[in-house]
Amino acid sequence: MTRLTGKQESTLTAAPGRTVEAALIHPTLILLALLALPLPGHSHDGKTLLSQDTFDSSGAGWETACQRQEISPEFSVDLNKSMTGRGSLSLYGASNSSARGCWRKVVEGIEGGAFYTFSAAFASTGIRQTHHRVFARLEWRNAQGGKIGNTREYPPQNGITDGEWRFVEHTFQAPESARSVALELFISQAPQGRVWWDNIQLIEVRPPPHRVVQLATVNCRPGGNSSVAETVAEFCAVADKAGAQGADIVCLGEGINLIGVGRPGGGASKYQHVAEPIPGPTTEALSKVAREHGMYIVAALGEREGAVIYNTAVLIGRDGEVKGKYRKVHLPEGEYDQGCSAGDSYPVWETDFGRVGIMICWDSWFVDPARALAAAGAEIILLPIWGGNNTLIAARAIENHVYVASCGYDVESRIYGPWGALLAEATERPGVAMVEVDLNYLPSCPWPWPLSDTRHVLMQASRYDVKIPELER
Incomplete structure (x- = not known):
């Protein structure tokens, strides 16, 4: 279950805190941004199973x-x-690069089937990339x-x-057979690191x-036109x-002011021939359709800003x-040959239904x-694409959930789910394909080894600290 509510439409960067439009993103900042997802729109109005901010020398029930x-x-x-109360649970890496352990409380x-919000505060020293080295874990347990x-x-x-205090927090659904949960507060492979855990809560x-969301794509390839x-x-x-058809957001193609546009003297146009400002004539045409139907539109086009394309x-x-x-x-290289320049950031936008990226x-x-x-x-990625590889496109969905x-x-113009399943394809040209998705209830894992809240599992395990020397020359 992903975690976003709200009605704002804004650009977010990959920096500690709320995510906003980022400059070229370093892997560490990427992970910090992931960990900055906002909380679900739940009321903490249920039963409080644990609320602890005071500890004595015995550990106050933690082992x-x-x-x-x-x-x-x-x-x-x-x-x-x-942070509040008195005392905190501390772990130190003990100058051991393999040290890994946790404070645990059942x-x-x-x-079973109920929803619970877990939260805890931590402070740390001597630790980089805390997503991998300082984390909390919940392990559901049955009646036995x-x-x-x-x-x-x-x-x-x-x-x-x-x-100095940061927070982990998320809402989870307990498996149907769950009757208890082990809360675990970790330090992992941080030899000179120390972490303190405090303010631990578990609330139904x-x-x-x-x-x-009604998510749509189209099949459209203009040709033989004399004008943009x-x-x-x-x-x-x-x-x-x-x-x-009721789309909330639709993905159009790449270079929509380029494809199928001929030159007066013959031949196909290139980006330097058609690039235009944004906002400009093309976005004005798209805006009219978006406004008429009250939907979001994503499309790629040649842009000119001053002398740059x-x-x-x-x-x-x-x-x-x-x-x-x-x-x-x-x-x-073909786009460099047309005088184009590369971008340097990966922005994400908050819409009224969730976060999207392109x-x-x-x-x-x-x-x-x-x-x-x-x-x-980002919970949905829109991909205007001239030509490519569907296997890789599906892989991007799977590896990022x-x-x-x-x-x-x-x-093909397609829509893939978080497990790489083909959900829809626009086979007619011109034509539309649309699928209804629920961003708060993602498809369950189809594999025999379930990964639970998959995005957070994968990101927690990511090792951005392992360098690739050949790429750092």
């Missing part, structure tokens, strides 16, 4: 846990450090006290800070509301069909306003763009 004594961190209760009274499959939960950092909450306006009109016509995608809001733009980061064509061949967007909170809607010319 220490480690797989082997040889890799045990040093455990202590620090009576002199706390909480009874879990009801046994672990239930592999359904471990990793609440992410929520981007809020209070001085109401189920999250459904967050349904003719080509753009064809895209507007098929976008109009998507709007008439970009392959740029725009997000048009329901009100017809340009909410933001993404300049393609990975350019093939890739363009060749971006889909690289792991970094989709990873950056997902880390900054997001929906991906692509609109192609030499590759």
Whole structure:
């Protein structure tokens, strides 16, 4: 279950705290941005199973846990450090690069199928990339006290800070057979690191509301036109069909002011011939359709800003306003040959139904763009694409646990689910494909080894500290 509510439409960067439009994103900032996802719109109006901010030398009901004594961190209760109350649970890496262990407490009274919000505060020193080295984990247990499959939960950092204290928080649904949960507060492989845990809560909450989105893509490839306006009109016509079918957001193609536009003396246009300002004539045409149907539109076009030309995608809001733009980061040589310049950031936007990001064509061949967007909170990635590889597009959905809607010319226009399942395909040209998705209730894991809240599991395990020397020369 992803975590976003609200009605704002804004651009977010991949920086500690709330995510906003980022400059070229370093992997560490990507992870910080992922951990800055906002909380679900739940009321904490249920039963409080645990609320603890005071600790004594005995650990106040918490026990220490480690797989082997040889890799045990040093455990202590620090009576002199706390956020509120008195004392905190401390772990130290003990100058051991393999040290890994946790404070653990089993909480009874879990009801199978109910929703629970877990939160905790932590402070740390001597630790970089805390997503991997400082984390909380929930392990659901059945009536006999046994672990239930592999359904471990990793609440992410929520981007809020209070001085030196940061917070992990998330809402989870307990498995039907769960009757208790083990709360675990970790330090992992941080030899000179120390962490303090405090303000630990587990509260039953109401189920999250459904967050349904009508997600659409189109199949449209204009040709034989003598002007940009003719080509753009064809895209507007098929976008109009998507709007008439009730789309909340529709993905159009790449270079919609370029494809199918001929030159007066013969031959095809290039980006330097058609590039225009944003806002400009093409976005004005798209805005009219978006406003008429009250839907979002994503499309890529040649953009000119002063002397510079970009392959740029725009997000048009329901009100017809340009909410933001993404300049393609990975350019093939053919676009450099047309005088285009590369972008340098991966923006994410908050819409009235969730967070969206955009890739363009060749971006889909690289792991970094989709990873950056997902880390900054994107739940849906829109992909205007000339031609490409569907296997790679599906992989971007799987590895980041997001929906991906692509609109192609030499590759199919498709919508993939978070597990890579093909949900819809626009087979007619021109034509529309649309699917209803619920961003608060993602499809369950189809594999025999479930990964629970998959995005947080994968990001928690990511090792951005392992360098690739060949790429750092």
